[in-house]
Amino acid sequence: MTLLEVRQLTKKFPVRAGVLQRANDWVRAVNGVSLHVAKGETLGIVGESGCGKTTLARLIVRLIQPDAGQIIFNGTDITKERGEIMRRVRRELQMVFQDPFGSLNPRMTIGDTLAEPFIIHRIGQRNDRTDRVAALLETVGLPADAMQRYPHQFSGGQRQRIGIARAIALEPQLVIADEPVSALDVSVQGEILNLLLDLQDRMQLSYILIAHDIKIVAQVSHRIAVMYQGEIVEEMPAGKILDSHHPYTKTLIASVPDAAL
Amino acid sequence: MKQLLFHSPSLYSLVSNKKMPLLEVENLHVSLRTSDGELRAVQDVSFALDAGETLAIVGESGCGKSMTALSLLQLVPSPPARIHSGHIWLQRQVSVPLTQPSPQRERGADTSQHAAGGIHRVDLLQLSADALCEVRGKDIAMIFQEPMSALNPVMRIGDQIAEAIFVHQPKNGVASAAAVQSQVIELLRTVGIAKPEIRARDYPHQLSGGMRQRAMIAMALSCRPRVLIADEPTTALDATIQAQILRLLKDLQRQFGMGLLLITHDFGVVAHMADRVAVMYAGKIVEHGAVRDVLSDPRHPYTAGLLRAVPSFQKRGTRARFATIPGRVPHLARLPVGCAFAPRCPNAQARCRVEIPQQEGDAAGQQYRCWFPHDKDGR
Numbered sequence: 001m002t003l004l005e006v007r008q009l010t011k012k013f014p015v016r017a018g019v020l021q022r023a024n025d026w027v028r029a030v031n032g033v034s035l036h037v038a039k040g041e042t043l044g045i046v047g048e049s050g051c052g053k054t055t056l057a058r059l060i061v062r063l064i065q066p067d068a069g070q071i072i073f074n075g076t077d078i079t080k081e082r083g084e085i086m087r088r089v090r091r092e093l094q095m096v097f098q099d100p101f102g103s104l105n106p107r108m109t110i111g112d113t114l115a116e117p118f119i120i121h122r123i124g125q126r127n128d129r130t131d132r133v134a135a136l137l138e139t140v141g142l143p144a145d146a147m148q149r150y151p152h153q154f155s156g157g158q159r160q161r162i163g164i165a166r167a168i169a170l171e172p173q174l175v176i177a178d179e180p181v182s183a184l185d186v187s188v189q190g191e192i193l194n195l196l197l198d199l200q201d202r203m204q205l206s207y208i209l210i211a212h213d214i215k216i217v218a219q220v221s222h223r224i225a226v227m228y229q230g231e232i233v234e235e236m237p238a239g240k241i242l243d244s245h246h247p248y249t250k251t252l253i254a255s256v257p258d259a260a261l
Numbered sequence: 262m263k264q265l266l267f268h269s270p271s272l273y274s275l276v277s278n279k280k281m282p283l284l285e286v287e288n289l290h291v292s293l294r295t296s297d298g299e300l301r302a303v304q305d306v307s308f309a310l311d312a313g314e315t316l317a318i319v320g321e322s323g324c325g326k327s328m329t330a331l332s333l334l335q336l337v338p339s340p341p342a343r344i345h346s347g348h349i350w351l352q353r354q355v356s357v358p359l360t361q362p363s364p365q366r367e368r369g370a371d372t373s374q375h376a377a378g379g380i381h382r383v384d385l386l387q388l389s390a391d392a393l394c395e396v397r398g399k400d401i402a403m404i405f406q407e408p409m410s411a412l413n414p415v416m417r418i419g420d421q422i423a424e425a426i427f428v429h430q431p432k433n434g435v436a437s438a439a440a441v442q443s444q445v446i447e448l449l450r451t452v453g454i455a456k457p458e459i460r461a462r463d464y465p466h467q468l469s470g471g472m473r474q475r476a477m478i479a480m481a482l483s484c485r486p487r488v489l490i491a492d493e494p495t496t497a498l499d500a501t502i503q504a505q506i507l508r509l510l511k512d513l514q515r516q517f518g519m520g521l522l523l524i525t526h527d528f529g530v531v532a533h534m535a536d537r538v539a540v541m542y543a544g545k546i547v548e549h550g551a552v553r554d555v556l557s558d559p560r561h562p563y564t565a566g567l568l569r570a571v572p573s574f575q576k577r578g579t580r581a582r583f584a585t586i587p588g589r590v591p592h593l594a595r596l597p598v599g600c601a602f603a604p605r606c607p608n609a610q611a612r613c614r615v616e617i618p619q620q621e622g623d624a625a626g627q628q629y630r631c632w633f634p635h636d637k638d639g640r
Contacts, residue, residue: 042580048499155589185321186526186570190583197580212500218577239578255504257529259556259571 003206004037004060004174009069011055029055031230032069037174042200042207044221044238046214046252052230053210057176060208061093062086074173091121094172098179100163104151110137110162111147117169132169140165140195157188161195168199176208181216193220214241214252226252281352281380282309283520284333284401284488289347291325291332293593294340300593302328302342304544310520312487317523317535317552321567323590325544326524330492333385333522334397349385351400351488399429402481406493408473412465418476419445419461425483448479453509471502478509485517492524507534528571532556540564543591543601550627560627560634562606600632608633 014023291303449457569584
């Protein structure tokens with residue numbers, strides 16, 4: 001069953017130059033991108049910096065408005081939705097960012113941060129929100145006393161667990177993870193990716209996993225889309241990545257030095 | 262004063278043995294004084310580097326690999342950092358004096374040593390600040406992870422490279438500005454920058470990340486260093502650009518016969534670039550040996566764990582779980598009593614928690630600090 005379908009999505013940004021900062025050119029950050037994600041499936045998106053993968057993620061969750069194209073979520077076209085309908089969609093559509101420190105309020109305890117989604121969406125009573133937060137922390141493998149602590153008291157891997165806890169708090173259907181492990185050490189990367197895989201099995205989550213590390217994407221995803229200069233140049237099942245005939249995909253694969261001798 | 266230092270026997274040793282390595286680090290200890298107490302960032306680190314050879318120092322963040330690299334040129338801010346003890350021996354030809362030859366010296370007692378044709382070595386930790394400045398950039402050059410912060414943002418690329426040449430040129434033969442300029446252009450061409458005449462006039466922000474790293478490499482090479490320290494040189498770059506820069510470093514190393522000390526967290530880069538590898542954990546080198554030995558038969562459980570955690574195409578499309586190392590890196594101010602890796606180690610036994618393992622080695626030169634190392638066949 002298709003959960004998300006994106007049709008011909010396009011976003012242009014003005015290139016401003018000169019003293020008057022006049023837009024005399026446009027860069028097509030996302031150029032006619034179409035993709036789909038089924039329930040419980042992971043679509044990996046790989047590409048190098050500037051290829052438009054982050055812009056694509058921001059378009060899908062409607063943090064920015066596309067210039068053209070459609071976003072169909074659960075059968076509803078949400079491209080232009082706003083207000084109450086969009087608020088309901090946002091419960092189902094969450095994001096995990098590269099730098100969880102940048103997306104956590106440094107002055108709020110983790111308990112307060114994680115309770116916020118419940119308050120905003122008026123879920124539960126005040127006293128059972130604490131239980132919900134405690135359950136969330138347990139789900140992502142953090143100690144219960146994390147509730148009273150502040151973001152700076154956590155390591156990079158733990159912060160990413162907090163970011164994931166926040167994203168899954170409202171039991172969404174789709175989570176878009178934008179470079180969730182690129183700031184982490186190898187041994188910690190694996191823990192976070194394992195957590196994402198376990199949560200997917202447990203909650204039937206769908207993921208869009210955006211990363212520059214093609215090996216990680218290949219191991220975690222069901223399908224892979226390769227992005228280059230704003231376009232998806234190739235899409236294939238993750239198991240077939242090494243059989244690609246596309247010159248850019250082949251360059252990407254050949255560029256990764258392999259630790260196996 | 263400099264000459265006095267130069268002649269003092271504790272400063273350098275004259276050795277006839279030609280096998281003396283280009284750079285040799287012996288029992289280096291560096292600590293940082295912080296509000297948390299004394300952090301032992303580098304403990305008892307020893308390694309050697311030969312001309313034309315690549316040694317990779319690999320480890321996770323906070324393991325001390327960058328501190329080791331920075332300590333070689335004493336680029337660590339002091340305080341809070343303090344280099345307690347150790348030696349950093351740099352090999353020198355006697356015919357290339359440490360300081361600019363003064364007239365007296367040229368006529369002086371040194372000539373007998375010149376005639377002997379010996380190679381001597383100096384301990385960088387004993388050098389005066391002035392003498393060390395002559396080593397930095399000239400004998401040992403360094404490139405960094407983020408070229409944007411290592412380059413001067415308000416100075417043209419060409420001028421920055423020219424500055425390095427001016428600073429280190431022999432004082433008796435001052436080169437003309439035009440000659441230096443043509444050297445700069447040649448250097449930019451060497452590192453693969455197209456239209457070097459035009460790019461030399463660019464400011465750092467006008468270059469892409471890969472081009473900036475090339476400009477950094479050009480600057481590092483400007484004085485033909487014998488040792489190049491590269492601290493995560495490609496970590497900030499895209500995969501395709503990383504491949505280009507690694508290839509460039511390899512070509513230049515071959516061309517100039519440099520010893521390359523490569524600091525990285527990426528075992529892929531190690532396999533691709535290095536002859537030997539030193540794995541660091543909590544400030545110590547825990548395993549050290551030829552790349553093919555260490556990567557195919559790691560003896561230390563930490564190395565083995567790290568290698569298992571590295572993602573690989575072999576598991577493509579499987580959604581297989583990643584191998585992990587349980588627990589966390591210990592705080593450097595609160596290291597455990599015995600082996601620092603013991604709390605996370607699958608092989609740990611009672612002895613590991615009380616006694617610090619000493620370095621041991623096998624016949625092939627693979628060294629490790631572990632009481633219960635893996636067998637040679639990888640079990």
